[in-house]
Amino acid sequence: MRLFTGLELEASVLENIERLLDQLKHTAPIQWTSAANLHITTKFIGNWPDQRLPELQTKLAGLPRRSPISISIRNLGFFPNPRSPRVFWCGIEAPGLAELAADTDDATAALGIPRETRPFSPHLTLARVRDRVSLDKLHAALVALPGRDFGQFEARRFFLYESQLRRGGSVYTKLAEFALT
Numbered sequence: 001m002r003l004f005t006g007l008e009l010e011a012s013v014l015e016n017i018e019r020l021l022d023q024l025k026h027t028a029p030i031q032w033t034s035a036a037n038l039h040i041t042t043k044f045i046g047n048w049p050d051q052r053l054p055e056l057q058t059k060l061a062g063l064p065r066r067s068p069i070s071i072s073i074r075n076l077g078f079f080p081n082p083r084s085p086r087v088f089w090c091g092i093e094a095p096g097l098a099e100l101a102a103d104t105d106d107a108t109a110a111l112g113i114p115r116e117t118r119p120f121s122p123h124l125t126l127a128r129v130r131d132r133v134s135l136d137k138l139h140a141a142l143v144a145l146p147g148r149d150f151g152q153f154e155a156r157r158f159f160l161y162e163s164q165l166r167r168g169g170s171v172y173t174k175l176a177e178f179a180l181t
Helices: 011-027 050-061 097-109 136-143
Strands: 002-007 040-047 069-079 087-093 123-128 149-155 157-166 169-179
Touching: 011 069, 011 123, 011 136, 011 149, 040 097, 050 097, 050 157, 050 169, 069 097, 069 123
Parallel strands: none
Antiparallel strands: 002 040, 002 157, 069 087, 069 149, 087 123, 157 169
16 A cells, blocks of 8 residues: 555645635646645655554554644745746745654664655645746636635645556555544
């Protein structure tokens, strides 16, 4: 099974992002993310044996307790840059989220899962750019947006997700829930 840990978005934030996606989808022929698949990844685990799932869940349940994490979803951008992007993203500001990701990385490393090699950069992947296509209309639509603040919420739990790659896109299933406090 292919696994990752992450946070779900509050319904009001998800609705705001869904409206944004509806406004922008017609502007560029790129691979847009389904709003139902939006989440904040804290650790990509990768392939994990089914029989070791209880061991992983026990390790994640043992993460240090912490206060709820205040999350603000705002700003838009491109990785690595706007001229030749691979990812169109929405930003996340969340003091304490990097610490949760680091604790998750430590816990999973103890099980043999490779540590992250890149700095933690929380974001929502709104679209992937696979081919070189004109993004002029998308850039113009972004300039015309009335605002780039999509809401805020408090995360009080995180989840272990399974990611199943399907022909129509990935399907994410929550396998376990873990309280932060």
